[in-house]
Amino acid sequence: MLVKAAGPAWDTVVRGWPVAVALAAAGLMGLGWWGAREVRRRRAHAALVEVLRLPLSQIDALNDEEFEFALRDLLVRDGWTARKVGQKGDQAADVIGQHSQRGRIVLQAKHTTVGGKVGSQVMYQVKGTAGPVHKADFAVVVTNGGFTRDAKAWGERHQIHWVDRERLRQWAEDGVPLHALLRLPARKPRRTVVRRAA
The missing domain is CATH 1.20.5 (Single alpha-helices involved in coiled-coils or other helix-helix interfaces)
Incomplete structure (x- = not known):
């Protein structure tokens, strides 16, 4: 058989x-x-x-607006479509980026002195506007200084990412993409509703 x-x-x-x-x-x-x-x-x-490899010494020498443009350029380097939007009344968004796999990101730039620290108040502002106003999937506060312990803890509890001096060095000097540095997950594509004509 x-x-x-x-x-x-x-x-x-x-x-x-x-x-x-x-x-x-x-x-x-x-x-x-x-x-x-x-x-x-x-x-x-x-x-x-x-x-586009920016040493921290060069970043420290920038003014606020130049810092925002630098962050935009770093996002573009990482594969995001990004634009600088920061100005008076920007509602806690200086750079907005879009990525085909990761969605929308909002960066709040805080250029400061080397020893300067960003406090929790900035985190509260970003949390209040990133999603509701800017429709962001991710919100990030970036500084060439540091963050207070409370600001870091509050940000981590409320999904507000932070980039301090050391993380900025890895991003700007070493070339680690921001989404890899912060471990930003890929987002599922949003479904578009197609309405049929009656």
């Missing part, structure tokens, strides 16, 4: 081998294409990091 069953199975394999070979070749080509694309993406990011 096994021999009888094996005969038709073997015939199917012999007749279907071109299809199996074609499928395997297509799979290998797909893997090769994906691998080549990933290599190109990594090389492009490495080139951008080389072009």
Whole structure:
């Protein structure tokens, strides 16, 4: 019985081998294409990091507006579409970015002296406007100084990310993307509702 069953199975394999070979070749080509694309993406990011590497000493010498532009440029380097929006009455948003996989991010920039510290009040302001006003998936306060212990703790409890001097060094000098540095997860794409005409 096994021999009888094996005969038709073997015939199917012999007749279907071109299809199996074609499928395997297509799979290998797909893997090769994906691998080549990933290599190109990594090389492009490495080139951008080389072009835009900001040492902390240079960041410290910026004025407030230049600091905001620098943060925008760093986001763009990391693959975000970003624009500087900070001005009087900006409702705690200096830079807004959009990412195809991570959604919308709002940065509040606090350029200060090296020993300066950002307090909890800034975290409260960002929490109050990032989602309701700016529709942000992520809110981040960035400084070239530091944060008070209370500000860090409050931010972590309420999902307001913070970038202090050490994290800024990793982002601006070492080229670690902000979303990797803060471990920002990929977001599920939002569904768009299609309404049919009646």
